[in-house]
Amino acid sequence: MTGTTLSESLVLNQDQPRGARPTRQRILSRRVVWQILLYVLLIILALIYIYPFLVQVATSFKTEAEAAADPISLIPQTITFAAYERLFGRSDYPVWFANSAIVTICVTLGRVFFVSLAGYALARLHFRGRGIVFAAVIAVMAVPGVVLLIPKFLVINQLGMYDSYAGMIIPLLVDAAGVFIMKNFFESIPVSVEEQARIDGAGTFRIFWSVVLPMARPALITIVILSFQGSWNELTHFIVSTQSPELTTLTKGVASLAANQLGQGQQYPIKLAAAAIMTIPVAVMFFIFQRHIMNTSEGAVKG
Numbered sequence: 001m002t003g004t005t006l007s008e009s010l011v012l013n014q015d016q017p018r019g020a021r022p023t024r025q026r027i028l029s030r031r032v033v034w035q036i037l038l039y040v041l042l043i044i045l046a047l048i049y050i051y052p053f054l055v056q057v058a059t060s061f062k063t064e065a066e067a068a069a070d071p072i073s074l075i076p077q078t079i080t081f082a083a084y085e086r087l088f089g090r091s092d093y094p095v096w097f098a099n100s101a102i103v104t105i106c107v108t109l110g111r112v113f114f115v116s117l118a119g120y121a122l123a124r125l126h127f128r129g130r131g132i133v134f135a136a137v138i139a140v141m142a143v144p145g146v147v148l149l150i151p152k153f154l155v156i157n158q159l160g161m162y163d164s165y166a167g168m169i170i171p172l173l174v175d176a177a178g179v180f181i182m183k184n185f186f187e188s189i190p191v192s193v194e195e196q197a198r199i200d201g202a203g204t205f206r207i208f209w210s211v212v213l214p215m216a217r218p219a220l221i222t223i224v225i226l227s228f229q230g231s232w233n234e235l236t237h238f239i240v241s242t243q244s245p246e247l248t249t250l251t252k253g254v255a256s257l258a259a260n261q262l263g264q265g266q267q268y269p270i271k272l273a274a275a276a277i278m279t280i281p282v283a284v285m286f287f288i289f290q291r292h293i294m295n296t297s298e299g300a301v302k303g
Helices: 003-013 025-062 063-069 084-091 093-123 130-142 143-156 166-171 178-187 190-198 204-215 219-232 236-241 250-258 268-294 298-302
Strands: none
Touching: 025 250, 025 268, 063 236, 063 268, 084 093, 084 268, 093 130, 093 178, 093 219, 093 250, 093 268, 130 178, 143 166, 143 236, 166 236, 190 204, 204 219, 219 268, 236 250, 250 268, 268 298
């Protein structure tokens, strides 16, 4: 019976057309070709995005003449640190960096705390007008920041915070997008966890601080990244809130370099050196927390 089966299978295989058997191989080969083309396309796009940054770093180590003659080459003919020596030795760049660090750290810590409180209140606390407040938060997200520059200046000036750290930090402590993110994440956490803590005698703030907030770690890390990047790269707010050179941040300082306020000529090396250093803290922050950003649903699932 086994011999009959084998003979029948041989006959059937002989009766099949010759082009029918390699069909699966053709499909696999086509998939491989498409994957190769996809990877090639992704590599090309990655190079397009990375190349300007590489040019920036390379030009910062060039001389003035070489940067003007060949601005897009990646290998300097003469490597020099003159641009960095001038930035840190003969300019206010250290002061700009210190101001940006102070403002960014304060804004990041304060924003994480306040948007978490606001998000928890909108997600869990029942009070009159909660829907109106949330609608106002959504409406603020739709308003362009440029529209608020003049009202922001008037309020800061009226409160006596103009040209001070308070005027630079306090208006940035709350962000509508952060409140929206935290509210949605808190709503994904089971209410039963809070009810159990409430039965044990915990108050509202204790439940928020000790039970719910640790479970919202992925959302908190996302807020930290967005707050750090947003406050570090902020420019328009600092333009309308300060005027003293002692309170100049990196964004204002680099903008002044772009306007050739340190001297004549193009000064490509010093401009790009300042921009390259400015990107380091944001890049370090992203690489440290990128694994947690990918697992944005971690806290809710564990809850």
